[in-house]
Amino acid sequence: MTGMKARRRTPLESLKRNWRSWLLSLALFVIAAIWLCPMFFSFFASFKTNVEMKRYPKYRNIVPLEWTLENYEFTWNNAAAPFMNMVLNSFIVSVTTVVLVLVIASMSAYAYERLEFRGKEKLFWALFGLSMIPGVVSLVPQYYLYDALGWTNELICLITPYLGNVFYIFLLRNFMHGIPKDLDESARIDGANDFVIYSRIVIPCMVPAMMVVALFSFTGSWNDLMWPSLAITSPNKLTLTSGIRLINDSYGGRYERILAACMLTMIPTVLLFLIARKYFLQGLQLSAAVKG
C-alpha cells in the first residue's frame, strides 16, 4: 500500500515514515543470518587448515586466517571414497530418474485425462490409494528382490523404486485438465493419432508442470539418503548423499575435509534452485493446493 509512494521519496524520508517496517526487515535479516549460520560456518571451515580447526575455541575466528584448498584436493583424490565416481553416480541416477519419470508419468496422465476407458477413475484412485502404503513396508523385501535380480550395488536399484510415483501423475493430470481440448480435437480431425497429439500438442503445453515434476524428482533422487545407504555397499557405486555418510564415518572427525565434500555436494541443488526458483515455489504451492 505504501510501497508505491515510498519509492518516490528519498530513503531517509521513507525511513522516518516507515521505521517500523524497516525495523522488522532488519530483525528478519538478522534472524536469517543466524538461521543460515551453519552454512557460513561450514563454508569457511572447509577452507581452514586442521591446525586452525582445532584452535577455533581459542581464537574464535569464523573466516580462515589462512585459506587452503587442501581439503578439496583431499576429497577429490581420496581413493577410499572416490568422489568423482560419486558425482557421476549421482548425476546418472538423478538424470535417468527424471527422464523416465517424465515420460512414464506424462503418458499415464494423458491416458487418464484425455482418453476414455472402462473403470478409469476407479483404476486411478485405486493406484493412488495403493501408493499411500508407506515405503517402509517394502523396504526390506525390496532389498532382497534386487539382491535376487543381482541389482544390489548397481545404480539401477536406485532408479526403479521411484518410477511408479502416482502423485506426479496426479499433478500432471490436474494441469492437463486446464489445457483446452480444442487443439487435440482439431488435430484428430486432421488425422493425427494419439501418440502425435500427446507428443506434439499436449506435451509442449505441459512444460511448466513438467518442470515442477522434474525438479521434485531430481532433488528427491539427489538427496535420497536411506535407500542408497542400505542398498549400496561398494564405495564405487555410492551416490554423493549416501557417500557423505561414508565419508563422515571414515574421515575420523576431520570436519574441514568432510565439509569440503559437503560443499561440493550441495552445489547442484542450490544452483538449480537459484535458476528455477519460480518453478520450485510453484510446485510446492501446487502440491499443497491440490492436496489441501
Next chain:
Amino acid sequence: MKAKLAAHRPLRPYARWIPLAFLAPHLLVFCCFNIFPILTGIFASLTKWTLGEMPQWVGLANYANLLTNPESIYYWQLRWGLLNTVKFVVFCVPFRILVPLAFALVLSSKCRGHKVLQACYYLPSLLSLSVVMVSWLYMFDSNAGIVNTLLGLGKFRWTTTEPYNWIALIFITVWWGCGGNLIIYQSAIAGVSQEILEATSVDGANAFQRCIHITLPSIKFPLQYTIITSVIAEFGIWGQPDMFNGGGPTLEVVNGVNHQSNKMLMQYIAESGFGSSGVNAGVASSMALILGLIIFAVSMLQFRAMRRGND
C-alpha cells in the same frame, strides 16, 4: 457444421489398446517395483527368514513375539523404537508447523527484502540430509563446535547427553524441514481476502486478533495438509539419529538389547533387515508392517480429505 461432425464421429476415435499403451509403462513399473515388494513384505512378515535361506512359514508368530513376548529381543526393539519415534513425532511436529508459520506470517507483511528472506529461510530444505547432519555435527561438536563456544559450555557433549540430544535432533529437523511448509503457508496467506482483513482492521481488530480470527481459519486446509505430511515424514525418521549419534547413549540393557536414548524404530528395522549380525528379514518385515500401518492410518485421513475436496 461442428455438431454434424461430432455426430458422425465414433464415440471413441481410437483403438481399444491405445489407453493401455499409454498406461502400460507406469502399470508395469508400479506393479514390479512398488506393489510386488509390498506383497512380499506382507508375506515375509509371516515367515522366519534369515539371510541365504528360504523363508519358512511361521504364521503370526512374529507378531506374537513382537507384541507379547518379553523374552524376545524384538519385543524390546519394537517397544523402545516405537516409543522413541512417537516421542520424536510429538515433540517435533508442533515446531515443524509453528516455526514456518511464524516466518510466513511475518513475511506476509511484504516488508523490504521479503523475497530474499524467503529464499534464506527456504535454503536449508534444499540440502541433502547427510550434508545437513555433517554441518550440525560440526556446530554441536564438543571440541571444535561453535555452539559450545558461543554458549560458553566448554566441552559439553550434545550427542550423548539426554535430553539435549533430543533437543538437538528436533532443532536440526525443524531447521531442515522448514522450507516446504513455509512456502505452502505463504501462498495460502497470500490468498486470504484483503477486504475482510481491512474491514476488521477498520473495526479496531489488532494484528494478533486478525491473525487468530481471520488468517488462521482461512488457511485451515493447508495447515491440515502440512500437519499430516509432517507426521508421516517424522514417523519414518532414520537419517538424523543414524548420523547424529547412531541412536545415542545406552540407558539400560534388557535381554541383551541396548535401550538407547534416541534410537528410532526405523533404525531397528534397518538393522534387523540388513545388519551384518542376526539378520531376520521376517521379523524386520513385521516391524515394518506395524510402523507402516500407523503411517497408513495417518495418510488415510489425508486421502479422505483430498477426495472430499476433489469431488
